[in-house]
Amino acid sequence: MERLTVGKYNLICFTDAGKKLMLTLGEKLNDRNAFDAENVENLSDFTSEVFNEGNVLIYIGAVAIAVRAIAPFVKDKTTDPAVLAIDEQGNFVVPVLSGHIGGANEYARQIAELIGAIPVVTTATDIRGEFAVDVFARKNNLEINDMKMAKEFSAKLLRGEDAVFTVSPRAHSEDGLFLIPKCLVVGMGCRKGKSFEELEEFLLNTLKENYLDVRAIKAMVSIDIKKDEEGLKMLADSLSVPFVTYSADTLMAQEGDFDSSELVLEKTGADNVCERAVSAYGAEKILVHKTAKDGMTIAIGVQT
Template sequence: MRLHIISFTQAGFSLSERIRDSLSHGDSDEISLAFGGKIADRDLASFAVTLSEWVQSGFHSGNALVFVGAAGIAVRSIAPFVNDKKTDPAVLVIDEKGGFVIPILSGHIGGANELARKIADAIGALPVITTASDVNNLPAIDVFAAKNNLSINDMKLAKDFAAKMLAYKDKNENDRPQFTLSVYIKNDILSLIPKCVILGIGCKKGKSAKELENFVKENLELYKIDYRSLESVNSVDQKKDENALISLANSLKLPFVTFSAEELNKITQKVSHSDFVEKTLGTDNVCERSVFAAGADELVLPKISRDGMTLAVGIRKADLKIPEDLKNFLI
């Protein structure tokens, strides 16, 4: 993520430059500086911004915002934009003398706590971390999820898990919080969802986007596959301009990837065979072969057909290393 830093005094701007020089590692594009105070030095004129516009622009960029100045300025400025801890960016405050670095928003999922430690280490400041799991030296499930690109099925369950972690006593199993890793819909337990489910799709030319979308979504829901686990939509090269497939990928916000018949024919896993498809496209199977071509290790849903549409669903083994302090809670 990029870092946007705003300051309001000459001393604050000098600290901003120090932070940039300490963290950018020669890439000045990683960190942008802005000045929201009264311009008394012509050298600062090119950095001048309107605070409200700077916050509005930066808040929705997905990058971290750092205020070098009073915490009250930061709180009042970001208040209209704070929405959801899953999407709000990291926001930090640093006093202009560089004594304290304080994350005030999105400490875990947005990475503000980790960034605070990094900045503090770079400038010799004290990171002021206030989240309960951190001050009690407990693992934070949302930090683990964020670092590994895992979705959280229910933020209330995540909050309950964190509360149980604080109250947990090793010898009382009834109090032990639990979570699972799954690509399937779970409603009764905290579930971390890896993005590793691969869709392979074939469809007759001219199929409507709505018909294909309904077909795919009905089957995903029937087999309780969580949409947040989806990684890509895949097919054969001859379908790369098929409007229904492009529309489906856009609807699911997934990349659409196609493979040549030659690439699909190199797949060695057992798949179903169609003489008609082989004669038409040069490969005997589109949906299952494209799933494996995209990196799936196994099929969780073999070929399903309906009205000139085919669907196969595969899963790629997620390469996850569970921290030792969380393993005891994984089921």
């Protein structure tokens, strides 16, 4: 067995013919003239290493090899990576896993075109030319509120029935399919040493009280003197969003009607941290104005 890594593409082959195809495909994927393959001693170890969201796994050999290799690692269609199998002669490219959300169907078509193969796509919405809501969500950086509802949405289309969804950052309790845009900017300030747990509870309660979905958060923002505040950094990491900070001068340069505090101005150089930071990030509107609790402040804006 030999492997090749080209950016997000992780290829493995099992025969000499497969190696030849792997090297050819590697060159086409990266527009280079030569690659060096590496030996692989354990297929399970290789799969474990590269089975990460955002990667594309390509097994050049029988589909059954790919299926057995990935079986212990498959978890959820919303996070599993795209997995493809290509026969060693390069005749067929088969999406094995995560055809829509992971993009395997699309990658199969692209790779098939590169090597002159036939993409073998079997998902119902694709072969019937129907709208695929999960593909739409992935391409537009939207989160799906409920995968079961997304499945029923597709089933309705396939039955010839009408199906609808809503795009909104709002948290909805009623039934229905919602696609959640990454559009909320959370500005936070806090006393030094505030714990991750306190900050997280404050954020989640604020979102709940204002009917906003946590999955809509695209960034956390604050003032530069808080750039190393562990609780805030941990909170941003837990949300998988960037933590962006601004100087006091930048915050004070923002135009708008902000909740001003002389005490905050004296301590930080800016009369308002959370609202001004949201504005500095580029939010067009503040949905939740400055709210304070136990040495913490929060504001939430929307950037479309």
